[in-house]
Amino acid sequence: MAIKLITVSGPPSSGKTSVIIKMIESLPHLKDRCGVIKFDCLSALDEEQYTKNGIVAQTGLAGNLCPDHYFVSNIEACFVWAREKNFEVLVTESAGLCNRCAPHLKEVLAVCILDNLSGINTPLKTGPMVKMADVVVVTKSDLVSQAEREVFRFKIQQVNSKCKVLFINGITGQGADRLAKLVVNANDFETSENLKLRFSMPAALCSYCLGETRVGEDFQIGLNRKIKL
Numbered sequence: 001m002a003i004k005l006i007t008v009s010g011p012p013s014s015g016k017t018s019v020i021i022k023m024i025e026s027l028p029h030l031k032d033r034c035g036v037i038k039f040d041c042l043s044a045l046d047e048e049q050y051t052k053n054g055i056v057a058q059t060g061l062a063g064n065l066c067p068d069h070y071f072v073s074n075i076e077a078c079f080v081w082a083r084e085k086n087f088e089v090l091v092t093e094s095a096g097l098c099n100r101c102a103p104h105l106k107e108v109l110a111v112c113i114l115d116n117l118s119g120i121n122t123p124l125k126t127g128p129m130v131k132m133a134d135v136v137v138v139t140k141s142d143l144v145s146q147a148e149r150e151v152f153r154f155k156i157q158q159v160n161s162k163c164k165v166l167f168i169n170g171i172t173g174q175g176a177d178r179l180a181k182l183v184v185n186a187n188d189f190e191t192s193e194n195l196k197l198r199f200s201m202p203a204a205l206c207s208y209c210l211g212e213t214r215v216g217e218d219f220q221i222g223l224n225r226k227i228k229l
Contacts, residue, residue: 014113020036023179033087041063108195
């Protein structure tokens with residue numbers, strides 16, 4: 001059975017969970033055939049929100065590992081889980097802790113969610129998470145002026161001129177149906193075997209990755225970069 005896989009990224013508290021819930025509720029014929037997996041670090045309460053709204057969800061906690069590396073290492077298992085549940089749509093929600101990382105996959109509908117209150121230059125600071133997205137959703141736009149919304153849209157398209165920019169209210173769900181239509185038309189996948197990242201993960205293997213806590217050059221091994229002052 002083919003499965004539509006959707007990756008959703010975005011900084012913490014940008015409204016990812018709320019947008020996903022409203023999007024799924026815009027697809028009543030798919031609500032029972034859709035699952036969500038939330039990736040985070042130490043704890044996450046999002047699964048409770050999904051369950052409360054009648055959406056099947058699971059949580060993956062990376063612990064002391066990078067949550068996006070954890071995502072890549074486990075996406076195949078997630079695909080198997082979705083197949084066992086006979087889901088037609090699988091949505092993955094990232095932790096959103098690192099703007100350099102972007103758990104977006106080639107040919108998989110990639111969504112990035114940004115908060116309109118986070119600062120006018122946020123799109124310029126968010127890196128591959130925005131640059132590699134097919135769709136950038138802007139939340140909390142009801143709290144700013146029309147001029148501020150348009151400037152924020154311009155900043156997004158400076159980074160990613162090819163993406164669709166959608167304004168969605170995570171509380172009322174206004175605009176979520178437009179994202180739902182894109183999900184309905186997303187690519188189907190029979191298997192996860194040939195999936196590839198759209199952008200490479202950061203190179204990092206140093207003493208601090210391996211548990212070192214002491215500060216100083218004598219304790220810094222592996223990949224390091226020094227600031228030029």
